[in-house]
Amino acid sequence: MNICIPIFIGIICIILILRDIYISSQINEINKTLSLIRKGNFNARLRFYSGDRRIKELGINMNAIMEEFQEIYDKKEYLEESRKRMIANISHDLRTPLTSVLGYLEAVKKDENLSLEEKNKYWGIAYSKAKKLYLLLEDFFQMSKLDAGDIAIKKEKVNLTDTVKEAIASFYNEFVNKGIEPSIELPKEDLFVLADVKAVDRILFNLLSNAFRYGTDGKVIGIKIRKEKLNAWVEVWNMGKNIPEKDIPYVFDRLYTAESSRNEEVKGSGLGLAIVKSLVEKLNGEVSVCSNKNERTTFSFSLPLY
Structure with missing residues (x-):
């Protein structure tokens, strides 16, 4: 014993x-793992080989925190790169049309050999370039007002079906001039939503403009209204080049611009979709995007039914 x-x-x-x-x-x-993370290796994770439940939970929670931090860091890096790219793009977008406007106006003013027909042609080009410049500045102005909370949202009964019809009609010339076939799916009965009609007009204008900007390759642009529970959903789709999967989470960020838009014919300020998201959220709705290779790219937003 x-x-x-x-x-x-x-x-x-x-x-x-x-x-x-x-x-x-x-x-x-x-x-050791935390030291690696401090040195910039955000992929490092803790590994515990223990039967102790508390130690396992500690490891799971710490790894979850590190994964959330990595997501935040990755987005920060993406947005910082996007910010730099956007500044360069904005400088280009402002300078190019302004240079063209000044060039054509100077030609009309100084070249006495120009015929009336040539002068009218130059005036037309200058007007077109000035209009693009105005729309770009309007996007910046709209975004700044949204950020400052200076846009009054007046929620009332809005006939969404009629509003969509009017939006489509306003793009009639674009459909005809670019040879694009509209695909329109509207409910037989009018749908009414609780919204601000000016905000809805702007949302539809931005989404249709975006569809024309990036979706003309497919020669078909569509718009659809559907009812789902207590909301009405509007879908605007095109058959153009798809959005890369890695960019999907950032499409509605104000700094996002697709690289394919950086040519002379297809441009975007990177603010149109950010304005859409901000307005939809102010109307208590949701926005989403779905883009599949060789298939449709669809932007959708919801509004509460009246």
């Missing part, structure tokens, strides 16, 4: 020593 007591105490001591060694190794593992 006297021999068993020292053996028992010895076993307890060994267990405690081993447990201390194990805990020390786990602490060292944590410190």
Whole structure:
């Protein structure tokens, strides 16, 4: 009996020593991993080999925190790069039409050999370039007013079906001139929503403009209204080039501009969709985008039914 007591105490001591060694190794593992993270390796994760439920939960929670931090860091890096790209793009977008306007006006003013027909042609080009410049500045102005909360939203009963019809009609010339076939799916009965009609007009204008900007390759642009529970959904789609999957989460960010838009014919300020999102959210709705290769790119927004 006297021999068993020292053996028992010895076993307890060994267990405690081993447990201390194990805990020390786990602490060292944590410190090593956190040190890697501090040095910029945000992919590092903690690995625990323990039957202790508390230690496992600690590891799971710490890894979850690191994953959330990595997502925030990745988005920050993306937005910073987008910001730099946007500044360069805005400079180009403002300078190019302004240079053209000044060039054509100067030609009309100084070149006495121009015929009336040529002068009218130059006036037309200058007007077109000035209009693009105005629309670009209007986007900046609209976004700044939304940020400052200076846009009054008056929610009332709005006939969404009629509003969509009017929006489509306003793009009639674009459909005809570009040879694009409209695909229109509207409910048989009018749908009424609780919204601000001016805000809805702007949302539809921006989405249809975006469809024309990027979807003319497919020669079909569609718009659809559907009812889902307590909301009305509007879908605007095109068959043009799809949006890369990695860019989908950032499409509605104000700094987002597709690289394909940086040519002379297809341009975007990167603010149109950000304005859409801001207005829809002010109307208590939701926005989404779905883009599949060789299929439709669809922008959707919802509004609460009246």
